[in-house]
Amino acid sequence: MKFEVTILGSSSATPVHNRNPTAQLLNCNEKFYLIDCAEGTQQQLIKFNLKASKIDYIFISHLHGDHYFGLIGLLSSMHLNGRIKPLYIYGPAALQEILELQFKHSDTHLKYELVYFYTDTTQSAIIFQNNDVTVETIILNHRIPCTGFKFTEKKRLRKLLIDKLEQDNVPIELYPLLKRGVDLDLPNGDVIRNLDYTTDSAEPKSYAYCSDTLFDERYFESIKDCDTLYHEATFLHEMLERAKETHHTTALQAAEIAKIVGAKKLLIGHFSSRYKTLSELLDEAKTVFQKTELAIEGLTFEI
């Protein structure tokens, strides 16, 4: 099952040459989840040949413009491009007011349904579940209410050992039960032991997305043991005071967090426009957490 994230924006606050503000596209079993949606996100999707029409779920962390100013344009284009299936938006309640005001004044009546779920920005909660994935909010500490999102795969069914099943003439009708881990005592006295015919599926993976936040231990429990941690790393650690003032994190701190919570991989992003190149940020993080990568535009990371 595919579980991967494509970076659409790596810049903080303002766009700079070659870097757009934050947006990411998560592909989980060929279902597409957009995480934040800065201005220019629809253009980034076009640039990287990703289809906006495939996105059914959008998660917005908070209402700073570099995380959502592209949403109204994306929704409008979906409408103009003929979308009819519903779209589900998870984010702060005020998002609905902001979007609806703009639809009103452009006399836009969407041909598809927008379904809003308001995130509670005061306590972590499971806000979404389907057969593939569970999404839980992460309560971050930013200048305005802000949640991250942790995507955790559902445990998959057991894998069938088809060759062995066919060799022993196990009836095909029993396969679904075997996938679910059931042992079978047949009426004829045969015993089909699940472990003889199946192997365990891969352990579920998790992706934690921490958009904008101060270093704050209170959210570490929410991202414990995640497989891939995306964490903002707006500044080098020499700018720690500035990071604190603006409720952001340094590259060194992002790496410390990855280490503390036991992440297997760290992606850093949300880089200040002051950095023309990013190698120093990466090097700084790697001094603490070797498995760090830069979450830059166009790259896709397997979770």
Added chain:
Amino acid sequence: MKFEVTILGSSSATPVHNRNPTAQLLNCNEKFYLIDCAEGTQQQLIKFNLKASKIDYIFISHLHGDHYFGLIGLLSSMHLNGRIKPLYIYGPAALQEILELQFKHSDTHLKYELVYFYTDTTQSAIIFQNNDVTVETIILNHRIPCTGFKFTEKKRLRKLLIDKLEQDNVPIELYPLLKRGVDLDLPNGDVIRNLDYTTDSAEPKSYAYCSDTLFDERYFESIKDCDTLYHEATFLHEMLERAKETHHTTALQAAEIAKIVGAKKLLIGHFSSRYKTLSELLDEAKTVFQKTELAIEGLTFEI
């Protein structure tokens, strides 16, 4: 005096590969006027090395997103980049409500003043004047209230013939009066005839911007004899019915309008995403009005 327009977006409705929705930057005597501001306009300014900080006046034609969704991001970036001088916005009244709602929810308190002027979308009016230019609205016929803008240079002062003035020892203190066209009878009996020492300045030029509209004779008077007419040309004329339905114009109609109003040059833009290449639109317009050019991204046209 410079009087030129740079195209930042040529697409209608939605962005497509290499084409962004509408925005234009007018330079009149090194003062900068932004006309419409689609999503991605700030990225376009960066791409073409144009400084957002130099823009003091923004004119928004109407509240369809492809003409203003980039405004909130541009204003936010100006704030984050340290702007302190006021910014003047001319557009529909609801624009203020839309912008302020978003500033409120991002807890943004601009370090510069935003000064709003609401355009009357029912009758043409002069909405702006300084030493360089007068701006008058053009009442267009679109699905929602929409105004174009006509920028007309102020008549410049007369040009001094410096060599002749120096040869005849005309006192330098008299130059400003001569520039204003005054004849001088000096106390000593000398007569300084203005026409001997000055020549007329160039005739003022005008630029008419018609963003989104049906072909409608009622606005032709407003754009009569303009030097450069920018007119939307969303479709080829074979799509006339679609143009009417959506309150847009065809390339052929744009050319007819240029001819009827006596424009000296026509720029066409706001192209439907259905057109992968634009040569057919240009060719169609040229059958009626030879001096037509495509208003495409990055090009600068002298008015």
